[in-house]
Amino acid sequence: MSKYKRYERYKDSGIEWIGEIPEHWEITKLKYICSESAVYGLNESAENYVEEGVRFIRTTDIDNKGNLDNSMGGVFLPEEKVKGYILKTGDLLVSRSGSLGTSLYFDEDKYGKCSYAGYLVKFRANSKNCPKFLFYFSKSNIFYIQIQLALVSSTISNFNGNKYANMILPLPSYYEQKAISNFLDQKTAEIDSLIADKEKLIELLQEKRQAIITEAVTKGLNPNVRMKDSGIEWIGEIPEHWNLRRIRYLANIRNVKASDSDIDKTYVGLENIESKTGKLLTNGDDEQQFVGETANIFKKGDVLFGKLRPYLAKCIIADFDGRCTSELLVLKTTSYILPKYLHFFMLSPKFIDVVNSSTYGAKMPRASWDFIGNLEIPLPSIKEQEDIVEYLTEFISRIDDLISDINTQIQKLKEYRQSLISEAVTGKIDVRDYVVSN
The missing domain is CATH 3.90.220.20 (DNA methylase specificity domains)
Structure with missing residues (x-):
């Protein structure tokens, strides 16, 4: 993170796992910056799902980057069943079961009209705070640390929304929250694009491996x-x-x-x-x-x-x-x-x-x-089989080494992404003057 400057003055946050924060930042709890805090979703069984209606978001529908996974198409409920549980742009959903901490920033323009299931809890930022900043807090290390601390005296089965509501976070002004969110929007998108390119390269290498195997065992x-x-x-x-x-x-x-x-x-x-x-x-x-x-x-x-x-x-x-x-x-x-x-x-x-x-x-x-x-x-003959096996073994070994190297690069990019989010939302780097490109 040496490429990013630090704030001029810091103070002790008083919390060991947060450390120092910028002098003008505050320490608060999530529930104090929300107009709606830890609102549980709707409990509906699969037998009530319909072909069309309002998208019903479950924990399993959210990927690890905080996006709604549309690969399986999702499930739906009749509109009359979800009254009072309709999401608005900026709402933060967090899972309280299964993969604890799984979170989603909801965008109606992106996802359409949606409701959410009972193992998710909703937080809605008040007018003095930036909703996207809350989302990035939910993707930071200090968020996951607090989940682990809460589990010391609890279990996954009774992990509730109140534990999220009482989570501690360092809080800058709305202006800085917005600046940090804009910075992270761009930087995470750049990192995600690099990761996607490397994942595509792995797919191409895997296709190459399969094609070479087929060619060798059918054509010699x-x-x-x-x-x-x-x-x-x-x-x-x-x-x-x-x-x-x-x-x-x-x-x-x-x-x-x-x-x-x-x-x-x-x-x-x-x-x-x-x-x-x-x-x-x-x-x-x-x-x-x-x-x-x-x-x-x-x-x-x-x-x-x-x-x-x-x-x-x-x-x-x-x-x-x-x-x-x-x-x-x-x-x-x-x-x-x-x-x-x-x-x-x-x-x-x-x-x-x-x-x-x-x-x-x-x-x-x-x-x-x-x-x-x-x-x-x-x-082919046994001798030709031996030659083909030797060739394929060597070729596949080279392909696997390349794939292993690329996977290592992907893992480092993911770690950097996580670190960048954590450093920004805790004020370890100052991104107020960062110019977001169009």
Whole structure:
């Protein structure tokens, strides 16, 4: 924050976790600067939702930046049910359950006519204070510190609006609140734009990884090789010297149920497998599932493929003996195919798409081994499989390193964003003269 100047004079706030504040600022409580404080939302069950009406905002509809998430479309209530609970521009909503501290600055021009649910509480700034400043306070470190302090003598289940109302904050004049809000509006937008660009780059790298996998396992590594029509629409042309084999001749189902004696074996669920990457997100220290529920045994070198919601492309090679959910097919490869080659093929978008098109069950779509096992796939020699696996392993390692570096940059930007908000709303930096660009 060295690029921003400090105020000329400071005083001790008297509160350790706030520290010094500008000499002319005050310390107050949230409820004293609001015309409406900790007003609970409306309790309505899902059975009363309608197709059209007034948007009914729930905690789960708010993202971590304080925006209304419209990706799922939201839910609605009849207008007659929400009288007295209509939001106005500038209202601050804060969650008192689930993700404590989740907050939203409401803008009617942006979101339209809305009401809000009972696990949210509303604060409305009085005429002497800037509503957006209250929102940025709700995104600052001192806000989250007070949530944690309140939880020492409370629990999430009985965290109430009164605890928010009594939160302490440093308070400048309306003019300074407005200046700070304008500064943060612009700076957070700039940071968010940088983050979005980096997230888009990650998406492009992931698409590149999937495209390279598909190209390698269906076309090989030699761009000048003679090609032939595979006769299979979703595969297209393949190298002339490759064969077609059904998967059931290349791999066998290992259908061994876990017993009580297997309780010490590491358990792998679908949630432990990262989509599209072939990465395992668990280790031996993770919480284990008891054998009471159906689980299958797998051996080191087996290929595990998620048959539930196959579009998620959850597939790994086991590097240890263990047990897994019955929603994973456990495949033991034959001598005709390398486990790693089959693993790469099952991660390719072409394979995932054709398997996904075969699923049954609307709510919990699954693919069957009968369908998968009967699929014909292009098969090079073992030597060529080894070359393809070596190439893809090295290529994917470089892509993953790039993605890891970009994720680190994103995390640093998020930390900087958080720090900038906290420094501005506590007066650690003076932004009164900052010129907001159009």
